[in-house]
Amino acid sequence: MKGRGLRTYAIGYLIFLYAPIFLLPLFAFNDSKIIAFPLSGFTTIWFSEMWNDAQMWNALRNSLTISTSTAVLATIFGTLAARASTRFEFRGKAGALGLIMLPLVLPEMIVSMSLLVVLLAIGVPLSILTVILGHVLICTPFSVAILTSAFQSLDKSLEEAAYDLGETPFSTFRLIILPLVMPGIISSLLICFTISLDEFIIAYFLAGADTVLSSYIYSQFRFPARVPAMLALGTILVLVSVVLLTIAEYFRRRGIAKTGGKDTGGFL
Amino acid sequence: MGQGASPGRASTSANPGARAGLMLISPTLTYAVLLLAAPLATVVIYSLLTGGRGQITWDFTFANYAEVWTGPVYRAIMLRSLTVALGVTCVTVLIAYPIAYFVSFNVEPSRKSLWLFLITIPFWTSYLIRVFLWKVILGYNGVVNSGLMGLGIIDEPLQWINYNVGALIMTLAHAYAPFAILPIFVSLEKIDRSLLEAGQDLGESKLRTFWRVTLPLSMPGVIAAVLIVFIPTIGDYVTPDLIGGGKLPMIANMMEVQMLKVNNKALGSAIAVSAMFVVAIIAVGFVLLNRRFLGPQK
Numbered sequence: 308m309k310g311r312g313l314r315t316y317a318i319g320y321l322i323f324l325y326a327p328i329f330l331l332p333l334f335a336f337n338d339s340k341i342i343a344f345p346l347s348g349f350t351t352i353w354f355s356e357m358w359n360d361a362q363m364w365n366a367l368r369n370s371l372t373i374s375t376s377t378a379v380l381a382t383i384f385g386t387l388a389a390r391a392s393t394r395f396e397f398r399g400k401a402g403a404l405g406l407i408m409l410p411l412v413l414p415e416m417i418v419s420m421s422l423l424v425v426l427l428a429i430g431v432p433l434s435i436l437t438v439i440l441g442h443v444l445i446c447t448p449f450s451v452a453i454l455t456s457a458f459q460s461l462d463k464s465l466e467e468a469a470y471d472l473g474e475t476p477f478s479t480f481r482l483i484i485l486p487l488v489m490p491g492i493i494s495s496l497l498i499c500f501t502i503s504l505d506e507f508i509i510a511y512f513l514a515g516a517d518t519v520l521s522s523y524i525y526s527q528f529r530f531p532a533r534v535p536a537m538l539a540l541g542t543i544l545v546l547v548s549v550v551l552l553t554i555a556e557y558f559r560r561r562g563i564a565k566t567g568g569k570d571t572g573g574f575l
Numbered sequence: 576m577g578q579g580a581s582p583g584r585a586s587t588s589a590n591p592g593a594r595a596g597l598m599l600i601s602p603t604l605t606y607a608v609l610l611l612a613a614p615l616a617t618v619v620i621y622s623l624l625t626g627g628r629g630q631i632t633w634d635f636t637f638a639n640y641a642e643v644w645t646g647p648v649y650r651a652i653m654l655r656s657l658t659v660a661l662g663v664t665c666v667t668v669l670i671a672y673p674i675a676y677f678v679s680f681n682v683e684p685s686r687k688s689l690w691l692f693l694i695t696i697p698f699w700t701s702y703l704i705r706v707f708l709w710k711v712i713l714g715y716n717g718v719v720n721s722g723l724m725g726l727g728i729i730d731e732p733l734q735w736i737n738y739n740v741g742a743l744i745m746t747l748a749h750a751y752a753p754f755a756i757l758p759i760f761v762s763l764e765k766i767d768r769s770l771l772e773a774g775q776d777l778g779e780s781k782l783r784t785f786w787r788v789t790l791p792l793s794m795p796g797v798i799a800a801v802l803i804v805f806i807p808t809i810g811d812y813v814t815p816d817l818i819g820g821g822k823l824p825m826i827a828n829m830m831e832v833q834m835l836k837v838n839n840k841a842l843g844s845a846i847a848v849s850a851m852f853v854v855a856i857i858a859v860g861f862v863l864l865n866r867r868f869l870g871p872q873k
Contacts, residue, residue: 313677317690320674324697324752327708330718334711342711343721388603395596403600407607412803414810414854416827417847420834421614424621424844444610447603498699507703508812508827512835521703528707528817541704548700556692 328545335539340532353539363540366523369435370504373519377442378500384443385450385495386488392451393458404451411448415508418445423512433515441509446499453498457491457562490562497555501548520544618844626841639845649829649846653853655740656825660809662744663751667804668797670748671755675796676789678756679763691760698753706813709746713737713818738820746818747808754807755800762796763789794868802858809854826850 338348357363388407392400410418422441423433431437461484469479485492507521514522524540527533625634643649678690697705712718713736720732736742766789774784812827824832826846833843862869 313673313681317674317677320670321693323749324694327705327712327749328697328700330708330712331704341716342718343716344718344725345721384603384606387599391596391599395592395599397593397596397600400596400600403604406612407600407603409607409611412806414807414827414850416810416812416830417615417618417851418611420830420843420847421618422610423834424840425614425617428617440610443606447606451603501699505699505701505703512831521701524703525813534711537704537707541701544704545700549696552696552699556688560688 331538331545332542334535335542337535340535342534342538353535357536357539360536362518363520363523366518366520369514369517370510370520373435373438373442373510374500374503376439377446377503378496380439380443381446381450381499382454382492382495384447385454385499386492388447388451389454389458393455393461407451408448410445415445415506419509419512422509426513433513433517435514435517435519437513437515438510438517438519441513442503442506445506445509446502449498449502450495453495453559454488454491457488457494460562461487488562490558494555494559494562497551497558501551501555504544505548618847621841621844622848624841626839631840639842640849642842643845643849652824652826652829653849655823656809656850657853659740659743659747659825660805662740663747663808664801664805666744666748667751667755668759668800671752671800672759672797675756675759675763679760691757694756695753698750702750703813705750706746706817709742709749710817713742713745738818738822740823742818743814743823746814747811750814751804751808754803758799758803759793759796762793762799766792791868794865798862798865798869801861806854806858810850 333346334342335353336349336351337346338350338352339346388404391397392404419441422437422444426433426437465483465487466479469483470476474482505521507525510519511522511525518526524537527537621631622639623635623637625632625636625638674694678687678694682690710717714720715732715734715737717737719736720729723729724732770788770792771784774788775781779787809825810827811825812831815821815823815825815828821828830843830846830850833839833846837843
């Protein structure tokens with residue numbers, strides 16, 4: 308009886324969570340410049356307007372460059388830190404990890420402003436490169452978190468068996484450890500890619516004259532006539548993120564199954 | 576162990592392991608030191624210098640802090656940020672707890688990760704667009720007003736739902752909901768179910784068992800949820816800008832104005848440091864108030 312009440316509440320909660328996202332395609336296909344009820348008719352004009360927008364493609368290219376570089380760099384940094392923290396004990400470990408994970412609990416505005424101050428002081432020109440620097444900083448903690456659980460579920464005796472059979476540390480890592488944590492690495496790449504693609508504050512303040520997708524969308528929100536096309540773009544972006552996350556979740560679960568662990572839940 | 580071909584690496588003796596660990600972590604650590612610690616230190620130093628009109632001079636002063644802490648505009652904005660962040664935190668955690676409880680206690684183990692996945696998906700999908708959608712939903716001519724007017728429930732648009740602190744809280748509570756659920760869920764999962772049975776065997780009602788056993792044992796998760804929601808929301812930039820229409824600035828918007836528009840980096844830095852200080856004080860105070868829940872258990 309109590310369970311049923313909670314279940315109703317949970318379903319209501321999911322509706323609250325998803326309601327805004329369901330409005331996105333509703334108004335992206337609505338034949339009106341004004342985002343309000345009643346709906347006036349079906350159209351794909353906003354999608355073609357978005358598709359023929361050269362600035363959007365330019366921003367998308369920049370965003371993809373940033374997200375791909377960020378995902379690779381953050382995952383490399385994440386792998387190193389996660390391996391170090393799960394396999395070895397050393398002095399200052401807690402402090403080092405604390406600093407690496409700090410962006411997780413620091414408002415992004417502070418990360419972005421402090422980086423901006425230093426970049427301007429040194430005289431580094433703002434571009435998509437500086438955005439990558441900032442994004443790697445905020446994505447690395449997520450990568451560390453995902454890969455720590457991947458490395459933790461490794462059975463240490465597999466590694467020791469490899470040493471006993473004459474493998475070097477490097478070949479052991481390549482032949483035994485890497486394949487076992489591969490699902491975690493793929494999951495980390497996808498999550499970092501998604502975070503970077505979605506991120507706004509750092510991209511907005513550190514990109515200089517370059518536009519990326521999120522700052523482009525933000526700038527277009529100021530013109531009411533451009534809003535429907537942005538909702539069309541948003542619909543596609545949400546679809547892409549959901550697909551990427553589903554793949555990431557698939558690999559995360561497969562990784563846990565592979566190492567014989569028990570699934571305890573989400574990404575964080 | 577340690578009898579293999581390369582005992583130096585396989586052994587767990589402190590020294591070689593420590594060196595390998597440090598070597599492994601050093602690239603990531605160097606990156607964080609150069610791009611996080613050093614910039615934060617720069618901001619702290621800047622906040623003690625004299626600035627204005629794009630220039631920074633090496634005159635040490637506390638004038639920036641005096642202005643941030645006594646100026647009525649800054650105080651109003653700081654108070655608004657705190658109100659919004661506290662409001663969002665309360666709403667989010669109160670709404671999230673039953674969900675975490677439901678997934679942990681009422682959902683079959685095999686379906687738990689599906690529920691968690693469903694809860695986390697909206698969090699990863701375009702933050703900017705979600706915030707904008709709330710503006711569209713709650714706006715004067717927005718979805719709610721046009722929908723209710725179309726149904727004939729109201730005659731003119733409701734004004735109390737848009738461009739106010741309540742709308743900011745609503746939007747942010749929606750954005751950070753999954754952040755609150757996950758830590759609470761993890762702490763509920765750790766509770767030994769036999770403790771609950773013991774409570775009921777000893778004659779406690781379900782409600783009292785919850786109050787005296789489940790809730791205290793899940794407090795570490797609640798505390799983590801409070802911190803993980805409170806800290807980023809107080810520094811939110813997008814929501815005050817889009818939902819508040821620029822009329823309800825919060826700390827982050829004030830930082831942008833000083834750093835970039837007025838171009839007084841010293842004052843902007845003082846705002847940033849003050850914000851971090853306030854957040855740290857509240858976070859530490861909150862943890863200390865609840866330390867009896869964090870003690871002996873794992």
